[in-house]
Amino acid sequence: MASENRRPEMRKDSVNNRWVIFSPARARRPSDFKSKSNPNPNSQSECAFCLGHEHECAPEIFRVPLDSSSDWKVRVIQNLYPALSREIEPSLVENPNPSRGSGDVAICGFGFHDVVIESPVHSVHLLDLEPGEVGDVLMAYKKRIDQLRYIDSIKYVQVFKNHGASAGASMSHSHSQIMALPVVPPTVSARLDSTKEYFDQTGKCSLCEDQSKDLLIASSTHFISIVPFAATFPFEMWIIPLGHSSHFHEIDSEKAVDLGGLLKLMLRKMSLQLNNPPFNFMIHTSPLHGTPSQLPHAHWFLQIVPQLSGIGGFEMGTGCYINPVFPEDAAKVMREAFSI
């Protein structure tokens, strides 16, 4: 059955527990706005993140290899325009809005905001690196989280990547970011509530459960990649560790190289099948000082989201998303690229 003729369906899964509307007919609607020409104009050939420009950056936290002078492969640096400040005391702002009741709360913006430069070369992107080099980037995330997670007032660490202007990137040189937050963010609490509910009902972790063959894209020794059953975005993909693991920072170097290979493959598939789209990826891990009872149902994963179409007032208003591509169809397209 041609998927455009399928009837709309609403789905939710036990990880996000949030309705998504699947509506293939939406893909056919016309637009009288001209499409954006080149989404990623990149006139420069050098920038502050390039080899030799280290002095233009905010202070370095560490580099890989550790003792390298000019031949570094990865640098973890402070963000020059941090959203949160490592220099202020974490504390409540008293009576932030005096004319109002107790409902308005403010705290100082304490936290850490770092940038991970993934290559010294301006034009080299993550998918151009070897699996071992992608592994170096992943191990740099792990190492930085290992430094941050002992700070009492840090409750969660979000690792994310913006690639391309419409995915939010302001810098085109390949990089990702690490933000350490003084609160557990809403998406994380909601996910934990939802996987706990499933665990309480079934005794199982949602992400340890077998994945449907229809939704599978690829696998490596320690990881699989799928399109989730209730994917929020068209061609959204998840990479999930096969063994149960609550925190990304539990990864070791062997697994990092293995994940590096699968991540590279997924980025190459996406680039080939979707014409090199802007994208984001996010590592969904667990709160740092969680209770041991959270561990059996908390399973980290990496979410990749190509930016193919924006959202509108419906999604902003409701928190429900409309996805014109059924996950089974997306998985098939992704499976087919570079398959042997």
Added chain:
Amino acid sequence: MASENRRPEMRKDSVNNRWVIFSPARARRPSDFKSKSNPNPNSQSECAFCLGHEHECAPEIFRVPLDSSSDWKVRVIQNLYPALSREIEPSLVENPNPSRGSGDVAICGFGFHDVVIESPVHSVHLLDLEPGEVGDVLMAYKKRIDQLRYIDSIKYVQVFKNHGASAGASMSHSHSQIMALPVVPPTVSARLDSTKEYFDQTGKCSLCEDQSKDLLIASSTHFISIVPFAATFPFEMWIIPLGHSSHFHEIDSEKAVDLGGLLKLMLRKMSLQLNNPPFNFMIHTSPLHGTPSQLPHAHWFLQIVPQLSGIGGFEMGTGCYINPVFPEDAAKVMREAFSI
């Protein structure tokens, strides 16, 4: 104190109860992507929504005035590419993902998806209309909701507007949309939980409470407009009815004209101060078949969000937003336009 030098702060209010990071330093970060030239290229001068092209549209539901032939002012029509279908039975899809456990749920995509054409003329936008004409559009929303709200399986009606391509619009002719959903969406449940918590603690409705003068923009006989204390987006604005009212569809024609005038003023202020940005607005109302106990703490409002900067992986991952503009500063800028 110059606001760029203010320290970052995290805030939440009793309506959304979700942390937002305020970080003025972020506004200064450079970008090596060229800025989008004209965000709203609109080469056409006529389209299916124009007077005389009614036959190119999906079926009409009603027009204003009701008995007008060629001189209509507003048309409510079916969406030709609906996300939900009015033709299927609302029902559970059995065993949608057989190889998996009970966590994956699917229902048929039953619902209504309409378009409100706000003017017969291609180049006339909402802010060009007279207050009474904006009132006609608002009364058309009310009338359509009055038709939909007696359908048992419809749980919530979302009214929203996309203006400009980067706000998600695919059509440039001034219009808004109405979607009737078979579920209460997550944003709505979360807001109700949060206003209930405040009501239980204080005996008061969050939105009936006095607003801080610093955050006030303007007012009319029955409404005020503010920048919310924990605004998710820069220059986000809310229009709130002064008298307690849970459902938008309780509005009458006198109040609709009054709201029409204030909405027009807010759109003109936004256009002047922010250089005619793309924007969305959303009417946040209450579930249709809610319990009477929800009514004292559920207060509808209209949210206006100019699209000034996209989001990135941090917001997608965490559900936390970074806003570079403090609400007090945004309110001041908005107050100053057209003030006498």
